[in-house]
Amino acid sequence: MSVLILVVDDEPDVADLFRQQFRRELRSGRFAMDFAHSAAEALERIAVPEGTSLILMLSDINMPGMTGLELLPRVKAARPDVPVIMITAYGDPETRRRAIEAGASGLLSKPIDFAELRSEIDRRLAEIDRAA
Numbered sequence: 001m002s003v004l005i006l007v008v009d010d011e012p013d014v015a016d017l018f019r020q021q022f023r024r025e026l027r028s029g030r031f032a033m034d035f036a037h038s039a040a041e042a043l044e045r046i047a048v049p050e051g052t053s054l055i056l057m058l059s060d061i062n063m064p065g066m067t068g069l070e071l072l073p074r075v076k077a078a079r080p081d082v083p084v085i086m087i088t089a090y091g092d093p094e095t096r097r098r099a100i101e102a103g104a105s106g107l108l109s110k111p112i113d114f115a116e117l118r119s120e121i122d123r124r125l126a127e128i129d130r131a132a
Contacts, residue, residue: 003031003128004052005121008042008059008068009087021114031055031125039066039074046079054082055124058108058117061088061095069102076103085120087112 007018015035025031032052036042039059046054057075061068068086075084083105088095091109099107108117 002029002052003055003125005031005033006036006042006045006054006057007033008036008039008057008063008071010037010060010063012037014060022118025121031121039063039068039071042071043074043078046075046082053128054079055128056121057082057084059084059086061086061090061099069098072099072102072104083124085117 007014009015018033018035019026022031022033026033034045036045042057042059046057057079059068059071059075068088072084072086075082084103085106085108086099086104087108087110088099089110091107096107106120
């Protein structure tokens with residue numbers, strides 16, 4: 001089974017950063033990453049299954065148009081099985097509380113701790129392996 005992680009961020013350089021950080025995993029086919037540059041684009045992507053299993057979504061909170069916090073309940077309604085981790089430059093307690101109350105599985109502060117994120121992805125992949 002091919003597994004997918006969707007990253008939602010309006011910053012164009014985020015895709016390159018994630019591809020660089022996870023180049024070994026992507027090259028080996030351990031998982032795939034897809035990128036949406038807006039909340040609306042993310043909703044389109046999760047509505048259409050592409051032969052992959054979406055195992056995790058990472059979403060920036062501050063985006064033009066629909067924010068990540070506005071996107072979160074819509075994702076949880078459409079794909080309740082998919083954990084969503086919010087990403088923010090403002091990791092204050094109020095933002096964390098709002099994200100968790102809205103259904104986020106976690107909150108990462110920028111700059112992203114990729115070791116922590118890698119551990120989270122490993123945990124998700126291990127859960128899939130155990131279920132298979």
